[in-house]
Every structure is written in structure tokens, then in C-alpha cells.
Amino acid sequence: MLGVTEIMKALGLWALVALAAYGASLSPLGGWAWLILIAPLAAWIGLVFVGAPARAAKAEAILARTLMTGETVTAQAIQHRVFALFRRRTSLAITSSRVVAVHRGLLGGFRMADMQWKDLKDVRIEANMLEGLCGANLAFDTLVAGYAGIAVPGVPSGPATEMYAKAQYEEQAWEEKRRIRSLEETRAASGGVTIGGHGGEAGAPATERMVDEIRKAKELLDSGAVSDAEFQEMKAKILGRA
Numbered sequence: 001m002l003g004v005t006e007i008m009k010a011l012g013l014w015a016l017v018a019l020a021a022y023g024a025s026l027s028p029l030g031g032w033a034w035l036i037l038i039a040p041l042a043a044w045i046g047l048v049f050v051g052a053p054a055r056a057a058k059a060e061a062i063l064a065r066t067l068m069t070g071e072t073v074t075a076q077a078i079q080h081r082v083f084a085l086f087r088r089r090t091s092l093a094i095t096s097s098r099v100v101a102v103h104r105g106l107l108g109g110f111r112m113a114d115m116q117w118k119d120l121k122d123v124r125i126e127a128n129m130l131e132g133l134c135g136a137n138l139a140f141d142t143l144v145a146g147y148a149g150i151a152v153p154g155v156p157s158g159p160a161t162e163m164y165a166k167a168q169y170e171e172q173a174w175e176e177k178r179r180i181r182s183l184e185e186t187r188a189a190s191g192g193v194t195i196g197g198h199g200g201e202a203g204a205p206a207t208e209r210m211v212d213e214i215r216k217a218k219e220l221l222d223s224g225a226v227s228d229a230e231f232q233e234m235k236a237k238i239l240g241r242a
Contacts, residue, residue: 059091059102062110072096075162080135083154092138092152094163099140101150113150118174119143123167125160128153136160140167186225213238 056078063076076093084090088104099120103111122141128134138160139151155163214235221231 055088055104056091059089059104059110062112063091063093063100063102066100066112067095068097070096071098074166075159077156077159077163079152080133080154080156082134090152092150092155092159092163094166099150099163099167101152115140115142115144115147115150117170120167120171120174121149123164123171125164127157131157138163183225186223187220210238 059078060076063073067073072095074094074096076091078091079089081089087106090104091102093100098114098116100112100114103113105111119142120140121143124139124141126137126139128136135154135156137151137153138155140149142149217226217231217234217238220226220234221228226234
């Protein structure tokens with residue numbers, strides 16, 4: 001729907017310009033009034049459409065120059081035209097370590113936004129009407145406070161789906177890494193219980209040490225830091241050392 005809205009906005013704007021030019025043509029200015037329409041229309045076509053393939057290739061080159069050592073591009077795409085009728089199209093790429101968007105100025109220059117996979121909170125995809133013309137909208141939400149994330153509408157459907165799948169994988173992978181890190185920190189704060197480790201004070205009797213480790217593991221279970229399956233595994237490891 002968003003792409004259709006953009007098309008309607010553009011058509012509506014030029015309809016207003018045409019009406020203004022027609023109204024002016026009825027004035028003493030006569031035919032000169034049509035220059036009001038033709039001049040901005042020619043400028044618009046020149047700035048937005050003429051040389052678009054070369055500018056798209058330049059955007060890809062800009063992105064390639066910003067890659068870090070060892071970083072590889074997994075997928076990349078450039079916006080459908082209907083989402084950039086009055087500006088340059090945004091180039092979007094996902095790499096082995098981050099999401100990168102290159103926003104280009106209408107008269108030159110560019111602004112780059114990126115997000116490391118470790119900072120990804122959520123990724124969303126929304127297919128537009130007239131998918132072949134409007135593609136899909138991608139949004140990457142971040143864990144970093146004060147940063148709005150990255151949102152690019154009108155990404156071609158094929159690359160958009162590929163980017164979404166990769167981002168979903170990275171999101172889940174980093175969630176698991178954060179869960180494991182939190183679990184290890186909780187265990188350390190609770191007395192250093194580690195699966196397969198030898199917690200407790202040095203020199204304590206083996207039986208007392210074993211009972212103490214099981215007690216601490218049970219406290220982790222009761223606090224919700226570990227699941228029942230993890231508790232049973234920890235207990236089996238402790239008893240197996242006895």
C-alpha cells in the first residue's frame with residue numbers, strides 16, 4: 001500500500017502543477033505559462049531519471065569502499081523507483097557483520113547508516129501491493145538506546161526476503177549468545193557453579209562440596225536462571241564426580 005501511496009502523491013502533485021499552468025495560460029501571459037510546468041518537469045526528469053543506472057553503480061561502489069577487512073556482502077539491493085520520485089534511491093546491503101544503508105542526496109553526497117548484528121533487536125518485512133513494482137519494506141530495530149534503527153521501503157522482493165532470512169538468523173544467534181552470557185554471569189554471582197567444574201572452597205570435604213554445589217544449582221533453578229533440564233544435567237555432572 002505504501003508504494004501505491006507514493007505514486008498517488010506524485011501524480012497528485014503534478015496534477016496541481018498542471019492545473020496551475022492551465023490557469024495561468026488563461027491569463028495575459030498566455031503560452032508562457034506552460035513554462036511553469038515544463039521547466040520543473042524537465043529539471044525533475046534530469047535529476048531523478050537521467051543517468052540512474054550509473055548513479056546506482058556508484059552507490060554500490062560507495063558501499064564496497066566502506067567494507068571492513070574480511071567483511072563480505074551477503075545480499076544487497078537498491079530501492080524501487082516509486083519510493084524515490086523526488087530523491088535518490090537508497091542502497092541497502094547486509095554483510096557478514098552488519099546492516100548498511102546508503103542514503104544519497106539529490107544533488108550529490110551521501111549519508112550512511114549501519115547496525116552491527118550484535119545490536120539487532122528485531123527485523124520486520126512487509127510485502128507491498130503491486131509487489132513487482134513496489135517490492136517489500138524492511139525495518140531493523142536496534143537495542144541501542146536513542147538510535148531509531150534502519151528502515152527502507154520498496155526493497156525488491158527477492159533480495160528483501162534473503163536479507164530478512166539472514167537477519168532472522170543473526171537475531172536468534174545473538175539472542176542465544178546473550179542468554180548464555182547472562183546464564184554464566186548468574187552462575188558466577190551465585191558462587192561459581194559451572195557444569196563440569198569444581199566449585200566450593202578448596203579443602204572442603206568432597207561430600208560437603210557436592211551438597212553445596214547441588215544446593216546452589218537448585219537455587220539457580222528456583223530463580224529461573226536455568227531450566228529443569230539444565231538443572232538435571234548439572235546435578236548429574238556433580239554426582240558423577242563423587
